[in-house]
Each structure stands twice: as structure tokens, then as C-alpha cells.
Amino acid sequence: MKSLKDRAELIKKIRHFFDEQGVVEVQTPKLLDAPTSDTYIDSITMQVNKDIDQKTKYLHTSPELEMKKLLAQGSGDIYQICSVFRDNEQGFQNFNEFTMLEYYRLDFDLHQLMNDVVKLLNVLGVQGQVSQLSYAQAFSKYGDIDILNTDFDALKKIASTHGLTIDFEWIEDLQILLFTHLIEPKLEVLPICFIYDYPASQSALSTVEGQVAHRFELYLSGVEVANGYDELQDAQSYEKIFKRENNKRKQLKKTFFDPDLDFVLQLKEGLPQCSGVAIGIDRLISQIRLK
Amino acid sequence: MGYYSTSQFKNGLKLILDGNPCSIISNEIRKPGKGQASNKVKLKDLITGKTLEKTFKSGESVEGADVMELDMQYLYNDGSEWSFMDPNTFDQFMINDSAMDDVRGYLVEQDMCIVTLWNDNPISVTPPNHVMLEVVDTDPGLKGDTAGTGGKPATMNTGVVVQVPLFISIGEKVKVDTRTNEYSGRT
Numbered sequence: 001m002k003s004l005k006d007r008a009e010l011i012k013k014i015r016h017f018f019d020e021q022g023v024v025e026v027q028t029p030k031l032l033d034a035p036t037s038d039t040y041i042d043s044i045t046m047q048v049n050k051d052i053d054q055k056t057k058y059l060h061t062s063p064e065l066e067m068k069k070l071l072a073q074g075s076g077d078i079y080q081i082c083s084v085f086r087d088n089e090q091g092f093q094n095f096n097e098f099t100m101l102e103y104y105r106l107d108f109d110l111h112q113l114m115n116d117v118v119k120l121l122n123v124l125g126v127q128g129q130v131s132q133l134s135y136a137q138a139f140s141k142y143g144d145i146d147i148l149n150t151d152f153d154a155l156k157k158i159a160s161t162h163g164l165t166i167d168f169e170w171i172e173d174l175q176i177l178l179f180t181h182l183i184e185p186k187l188e189v190l191p192i193c194f195i196y197d198y199p200a201s202q203s204a205l206s207t208v209e210g211q212v213a214h215r216f217e218l219y220l221s222g223v224e225v226a227n228g229y230d231e232l233q234d235a236q237s238y239e240k241i242f243k244r245e246n247n248k249r250k251q252l253k254k255t256f257f258d259p260d261l262d263f264v265l266q267l268k269e270g271l272p273q274c275s276g277v278a279i280g281i282d283r284l285i286s287q288i289r290l291k
Numbered sequence: 292m293g294y295y296s297t298s299q300f301k302n303g304l305k306l307i308l309d310g311n312p313c314s315i316i317s318n319e320i321r322k323p324g325k326g327q328a329s330n331k332v333k334l335k336d337l338i339t340g341k342t343l344e345k346t347f348k349s350g351e352s353v354e355g356a357d358v359m360e361l362d363m364q365y366l367y368n369d370g371s372e373w374s375f376m377d378p379n380t381f382d383q384f385m386i387n388d389s390a391m392d393d394v395r396g397y398l399v400e401q402d403m404c405i406v407t408l409w410n411d412n413p414i415s416v417t418p419p420n421h422v423m424l425e426v427v428d429t430d431p432g433l434k435g436d437t438a439g440t441g442g443k444p445a446t447m448n449t450g451v452v453v454q455v456p457l458f459i460s461i462g463e464k465v466k467v468d469t470r471t472n473e474y475s476g477r478t
């Protein structure tokens with residue numbers, strides 16, 4: 001019962017944190033017409049209206065696109081706390097359903113957003129030294145690898161010497177595997193650690209500048225807890241990425257769909273300059289409890 | 292033998308890795324928020340006995356190993372080969388002396404052992420956790436010392452040397468834990 005109350009208290013504190021700054025709480029649809037196009041995230045598929053006019057719907061894997069529709073319509077700063085659903089996820093720290101806090105701040109760049117996340121963590125009782133390492137610095141410091149300038153074949157050789165599989169189609173997948181197995185364990189000693197400026201090939205929906213994408217991930221004692229972007233603004237960029245991700249799904253023989261063109265259409269005017277972050281609330285709570 | 296996908300991995304599953312049969316000890320799925328899931332797997336090489344760690348991409352398939360573990364009775368050894376019998380079928384298996392290095396000192400005739408077969412060939416033998424062995428050589432016992440302070444080395448009838456309490460003398464039968472090579476009593 002104490003854990004129930006602790007959880008309620010934490011959610012209350014999150015709401016208070018945003019209320020004070022004028023960030024508005026929103027609720028967006030969770031049952032969607034289009035699945036996510038993210039290569040390695042699978043939507044849970046539902047059949048609805050069987051007795052009327054059967055249709056396939058998809059549970060949202062993140063409120064990102066629906067919230068971006070609001071941003072494009074001029075909502076201003078917004079946040080949402082909701083359950084998200086992902087298929088084919090189970091294990092040590094992955095579940096089919098988990099609670100996510102997602103929020104967007106207008107005119108914030110990536111570093112302003114990271115500082116804001118630290119303020120939120122402090123309010124929630126997560127204290128400790130804050131480290132900020134670029135993706136390249138983390139690889140150089142903990143793996144002695146020049147990640148931005150090492151090609152696919154050379155990376156495969158490094159992976160082999162660590163007993164890791166090298167059967168990958170794209171360099172970014174091998175970079176991610178190396179990060180998960182060589183670098184992440186080293187982050188366990190850092191209470192609050194931001195990794196930022198990912199290789200451009202891992203940009204997801206963030207802006208790219210030269211070799212790097214303006215994206216960060218937050219690790220609390222080595223556990224991945226949040227993922228933030230300096231958000232892409234124009235509709236064409238989104239369309240291009242949806243198509244790229246769907247092509248990857250096709251090549252991997254995973255289910256694939258036409259990109260969510262409804263979203264692209266609604267984004268015609270583009271997104272205001274903003275940065276956004278998704279924080280896994282269940283993982284955050286378990287990290288607070290461990291302390 | 293077929294192939295097993297990482298989604299079928301579980302503890303005890305036998306796979307072929309680098310040509311040797313291995314048994315899964317632990318299997319941990321890692322899934323980054325963005326990026327492909329992977330399985331971090333600890334395995335025991337059933338030939339060398341070594342523990343190894345491998346990482347697979349989730350969805351990858353690995354060849355299974357045709358490994359069976361059978362309860363068999365140890366019959367005798369003729370100096371170069373050791374003979375075991377399956378008590379259900381009465382089939383006899385001969386195992387080469389070179390494969391018996393770690394266990395030879397714990398095999399007592401008529402004892403039930405676990406014999407591991409790979410492609411129907413025996414690759415290893417696991418003796419019972421406790422066996423009764425006879426002391427054939429040790430320093431004279433100290434009369435009255437039943438508390439067993441300290442100890443002394445004793446050579447058993449199978450050749451293995453075990454640390455035993457001071458009161459144990461030649462000709463006595465003692466119980467030995469085969470996993471730790473420790474004395475564990477007289478009955």
C-alpha cells in the first residue's frame with residue numbers, strides 16, 4: 001500500500017511541477033488508425049467493431065505524434081502522463097504496457113531541456129552528480145572506440161572480440177548493440193547521466209547537424225529512463241523518416257504499413273521550434289526505490 | 292537437430308557453439324528504447340566445462356545440440372575404458388579413460404551416475420553428489436580426538452585425496468561430497 005501512495009505522490013509532484021510553469025496537461029487518443037513506423041517498436045493490433053464494420057486499430061506506442069498534432073495547431077507547452085503499449089517486449093525491464101510522461105517545451109534547445117529534466121528529477125527526489133557525455137565521448141571514454149569515425153567492417157571486428165553478434169544490415173544497429181553491451185554497464189556508477197548528440201544515422205525524429213543528431217538519452221545508474229529530441233519541424237522530414245523506417249521493416253521482413261500520412265498532412269504548417277522528452281515512469285520509480 | 296530462435300531460449304537448452312555442445316545457464320533480454328533487442332546468454336561448454344558469454348540478436352536462430360542426460364550405473368573399468376549401463380535398456384556404453392579426468396576418483400562400482408550423450412556418444416559423467424569411499428592410506432589417527440579439529444590428508448581406494456578429521460584411520464569408509472571434494476561424515 002505504501003508503494004501505491006508513493007506513486008500517487010510522485011504523479012502529484014509531476015503535475016505540480018508543470019502547473020507552476022504553465023505547461024498544460026493533455027489527453028490524446030490511444031487507439032489509433034496507424035501503427036508506429038519505428039523499425040524496432042511494434043504496435044499492438046486490435047480488431048474493433050466486429051459486429052458493425054470491422055476495422056484494424058493500433059494501441060499507441062507513445063503519445064508523440066498525437067501530441068505533435070496539438071503542437072502544430074498552436075497548443076503551446078504540453079505534457080501527458082499515460083499508459084503506452086508495445087508488442088514483443090518482455091524481459092528484465094521491458095513490458096507490454098508501461099507508464100510514460102511525455103512533454104514538449106517551445107523554444108527549448110536540447111541542453112535547456114536536459115537542465116529542465118534535472119530540475120524535475122530533483123523535485124521527485126532523484127539527487128546526485130549530473131554527468132553529460134556526448135555519444136562519442138562515452139564510447140571513447142568507456143570503450144576506447146572512435147564511434148563517429150569507425151566504419152561498419154571495423155566495428156564488426158570490435159564486436160567479434162567481445163563475443164557479440166555481427167549479423168547486422170545497418171551500422172546503427174551495431175552501434176546500438178555495442179552501446180548496450182559495452183558502454184551501458186559502465187554507466188551504472190553514474191547516478192544521473194545524459195548521453196547526447198547521437199550519430200546522425202540514429203536521429204529518429206530529432207534534428208541533425210553534420211555528423212550528429214540532437215537527441216539525448218537519460219540513464220539513472222545505468223538504466224535507460226528517458227529519450228529526448230530537439231524536434232524536427234517540417235512535414236517533409238517526417239514523411240522521409242517514416243518511409244525510411246518502413247523500408248527497414250520491409251527488409252527485416254517485419255509487418256510494415258504505409259506511413260502515417262494523416263499526421264504528415266496535419267503537420268503541413270510545421271511544428272514550432274521545440275524540444276520534447278519521454279520519461280519511463282515505472283523505471284523512474286524503481287530507481288527512486290532502490291536508493 | 293533443428294534450430295532454436297532466441298525466443299525459445301531457456302535455461303538448460305542445449306546449443307552448438309563454435310562446434311561444441313553448450314547448455315544455457317542464463318538468458319537476459321536487453322531492449323533499448325530505440326533499437327533492436329538482443330539476448331545476453333551465459334552458457335556452459337559441455338566438453339570443456341568452461342562458462343562462456345554470447346550475445347545474440349533477438350530473432351536469430353542457433354543450431355540445437357542433440358544432448359541427452361541419462362541415469363546409468365557404473366559397472367567397471369578395464370584400465371583404458373569405463374563401462375556404464377542403462378538400467379532400463381541394459382545397453383552398455385564404454386567411455387574413454389581420457390574423458391574421465393575430473394570424476395575418476397569418485398566412481399564406485401554399482402553407483403548411479405548421470406552420463407551426458409552428444410549425438411549418442413558419451414561426453415561426460417556426473418557422479419552422485421555423495422559417494423562412500425574407503426581410506427587406504429593416512430597418518431595414524433589420534434585416539435580420543437572426536438571433535439575433528441584440523442585435519443589430515445587421506446588417500447581413498449579410488450586414488451583421490453581428501454582432507455579428513457584426525458580420528459579417521461585406514462580401512463574406514465567415509466562419505467565424500469563429489470562437488471567440493473570434502474569429507475562429509477562417516478555414514
